[in-house]
Amino acid sequence: MNALFRTEWRATEESPRPDVSFVPPMERRRLTMVEKAAIAVAHRTLEQYAESRGLPSGPVGMPVVFASRWGEIGTTLKLMRQMHDEGEMSPAGFSNSVHNAAPGHLSLLLGDKAPYTAVAAGPDSYEMGLLEASMQPGPVLFVYAEEETPEMYRPSFPDPQPARAVAMIVDGGAQTGRTC
Secondary structure, three states: OEEEEEEEEEOOOOOOOOOOOOOOHHHHOOOOHHHHHHHHHHHHHHHHHHHHOOOOOOOOOOOEEEEOOOOOHHHHHHHHHHHHHHOOOOHHHHHHHOOOHHHHHHHHHHOOOOOEEEEOOHHHHHHHHHHHHHOOOOEEEEEEEEOOOOHHHOOOOOOOOOOEEEEEEEEOOOOOOOOO
């Protein structure tokens, strides 16, 4: 397996939010933190890939494997509080709470119709997502993204994390002759 291009982002005091200035403002304001992080690193990695091959920016038709340990945990927490306080949830909020929201928004923004997979494997999500990507034939965009662990969950989670994301083009090569 080869990682051809790689982009990382981690929330810091200097960079508390990922740069998604390339996303139209009306769409940008609807994105969650996980979506912003995933889209920012994916976009930059795909730009590097396209530049290296002399391709125009835009859809590259590359499959995507997205992985996240907790996914949209902040959005889910907000929805649970809303349900408790108001007895109902926002349909728009719910659509952003699903685990495949980030790769779905990425495909919509790029106008790309390539398939994507969303992986959630608890503390092993990064490794399992990378394994899934490496088992695909040809190049695949692998994206891992997490938002900061919400304050409410920090006492219960073994290792609270800052917001972060990584994207890379992974080429597992030909997988012919292998069986599972």
